[in-house]
Amino acid sequence: MKTFECKNIGMNCGFKTTANTEDExxxxxxxxxxxxxxxxxxxxxTMAKVREAIKDE
Ligand SMILES: [Zn+2]
Known part of the structure; x- marks a missing residue:
């Protein structure tokens, strides 16, 4: 399971999402x-930051 939080790329935003694959x-x-x-x-x-901020859990 992959997780991403917008705040981890420096956004003042509470968005958090999960997905099974990087494409998704x-x-x-x-x-x-x-x-x-x-x-x-x-x-x-920004895309480079996004990729770094995607965590595998
Ligand atoms: Zn956001």
């Missing part, structure tokens, strides 16, 4: 980034 996780994060943070596309720098 990145899809959920992209959707969240778009709807909540108004990022139509996650830039490379």
């Amino acid at each position: 996780m990145l899809a959920k994060i992209a959707e969240h980034a778009k709807t909540v943070h108004h990022m139509d596309k996650i830039d490379d720098e």
Whole structure:
């Protein structure tokens, strides 16, 4: 199980999500980034932080 918390990439945001695969996780994060943070596309720098912040539990 993978977990991700938005605050771990420096966002002032309480969003937390889980997924079984990295692809599923990145899809959920992209959707969240778009709807909540108004990022139509996650830039490379943010994506690098996102990948680091995804934890396996
Ligand atoms: Zn967020």
